[in-house]
């Protein structure tokens with residue numbers, strides 16, 4: 001039997017959660033064609049995998065690389081941590097369909113450059129990616145806030161009937177053109193005034209396509225309980241599966257609240273399809289004027305258009321230097337993004353260990369000083385939380401990075417090492433895998449990731465991008 005490539009003698013962790021086993025993986029074109037003991041097989045190329053884990057390429061279901069896949073298609077930040085598939089368009093903000101011109105409201109402006117080309121339809125964006133594919137497979141949610149920006153002259157009020165209908169039609173079209181679900185972000189100003197009813201109307205459209213309602217909830221701090229209740233209500237009234245993005249309990253006063261939120265999710269699951277994802281860090285990252293600096297024990301400025309020289313510095317130090325309070329310093333730095341230390345390690349671990357939780361980076365690859373999650377999320381889970389803390393088994397952690405997100409978001413043929421699946425494969429050293437990115441030096445490829453294949457093409461090897469750009473648009 002003949003294959004293009006044989007991954008020889010590795011320890012296969014197949015993505016389903018099943019126990020690891022020794023075996024070979026044969027790949028021809030973009031597919032896995034055989035798995036197991038394959039001594040009689042020959043191939044044009046053999047990849048020696050002794051003492052290495054061979055796993056499905058990781059799937060990051062929550063990133064903000066909508067524009068990065070166009071402007072920096074080599075996607076080093078993703079490949080270098082073993083990620084082969086990403087989902088964009090999260091938190092209510094997608095790059096398409098976007099008809100508004102000129103300056104974009106935040107946080108859409110963090111994701112899409114004011115002067116970048118606009119994609120008035122999702123099909124136009126999808127086709128552009130097909131013409132010039134990035135290095136990783138890409139799927140996209142359609143953002144409710146983006147639809148609001150298109151259809152409403154004043155974002156500070158609920159949508160009226162005509163506007164709601166226009167948004168619903170636009171969403172319907174984008175989902176017909178390949179958008180994989182709906183995202184909302186009522187936490188952020190462009191959608192803060194939206195009513196629960198408006199969100200239910202959007203979720204009904206997602207439901208009619210068999211897609212999920214994916215939400216950065218209205219509140220993740222003092223009112224996280226109410227926000228969860230609203231999310232469940234939306235799911236029930238629209239008969240739509242709901243997915244809570246980057247679940248967290250933000251702010252000192254809310255530390256420990258994950259006991260309550262997870263038991264609420266447990267209860268809701270009896271009558272509703274509920275899922276969630278989370279990041280393995282105690283700091284979050286978003287626009288600097290999100291109000292989070294008042295809940296945080298420490299804030300690092302990630303990026304500032306007004307004062308680019310302040311990137312990487314502590315907000316408290318900047319305020320002291322300027323002789324201002326924190327609020328005034330925030331105002332002076334805008335537009336800006338920040339890194340906010342607002343979570344409790346015990347909540348992070350409790351949420352990560354919960355049986356429905358998928359791993360995500362929530363990465364925004366902007367500027368010189370992003371959150372280290374952009375480069376280090378998946379190796380941090382496998383190194384720190386699996387090997388050092390023992391929070392999850394290796395098999396279970398990989399399941400939450402592969403088959404679980406693939407099944408949740410309907411990414412067929414992804415997330416498993418099995419015959420017939422797409423050949424998205426990561427080979428790594430389980431004893432050495434570790435994030436190298438830190439809050440001080442956030443742009444660094446992780447350790448222990450040896451080689452990464454996307455659709456059967458070698459895309460990353462020994463800390464180097466191979467320039468394959470073999471991603472599909474899903």
Ligand SMILES: [Zn+2]
Pocket residue numbers: 090091185216245246
């Ligand atoms: Zn978000």
